[in-house]
Amino acid sequence: MKTKKSKDIDLVKAFQSGDKFALTKLIERWHVTFCKKAYWIVKDAELSKDIAQDSWQVIMTKISELNDVSSFGSWSLRIVYNKSLDALKNKARERKQKEDLFYEQVKAIDDQNDDKLLKAKLLKAIKELSVQQQVVVKLFYTESYSLNEISEILNISVGTAKSRLFHAREKLKLIIKKKNYENEHGRYR
Structure with missing residues (x-):
């Protein structure tokens, strides 16, 4: 009576000699073992079946290079083991990518909220400017008019438009600086 190992040796030699039926017999003898080994590592029944299939693909292409058929x-179990580790690495990589995507989305939402807060503060500060300065700031930044176009629209010189914009910026800096100082030191308006 032949041992399991001697039967495997005969089947491997037969397959290497071109007997395709020998591979079927090897699969019948080893497939469940491959699935169990993969499951022991990855703890996922469906994934372990995929790993066993992938392992058979490698075995079929490399078995002709196996010199020590015993x-x-x-x-073959080393192939299953390596495929299982690869699957775990892929799962970990996918999980990391999902986490990174989640954190990017959360950060984008936080950035949008920060942008909204900054925009609200800026609009509030703009309301503290003189009407002439407000108009120049809105035309320049909101409507994207050039200084030349603003001077034509408001019927003022380019120098005056430039001066109003400069003074509006400086005043906005002071207003925002003052608001930040008040917020940091507990004084709210």
Whole structure:
């Protein structure tokens, strides 16, 4: 009576000689073992079946290079083991990508909220400017008019438009600086 190992040796030699039926017999003998080994590592039944299939693909392409046919069992289980580790690495990479995407989305939402808060503060500060300065700031930044166009629209010189914009910016800096100081030191308006 032949041992399991001697039967495997005969089947591997037969397959290497071109007997396709020998591979079917090897699969019948080893597939469940491959699935169990993969499951032991990845703890996922469906994934372990995929790993066993992928392992058979590698075995079929590399079995002709197997010189020591008596080592088929350990050789093939090493393939399953490596495929299982690869699957775990892929799962970890996918999980990391999902986490990174989640954090990017959360950060984008936070950035939008920060932008909204900044915009609200800026609009509030603009309301503290003189009407002439407000008009120049809105035309320049909101409507994207050039200084030349603003001077034509308001019927003022380019120098006056430039001066109003400059003084409006300086006043906005002071207003925002003052508001930040008040917020940091507990004085709210």
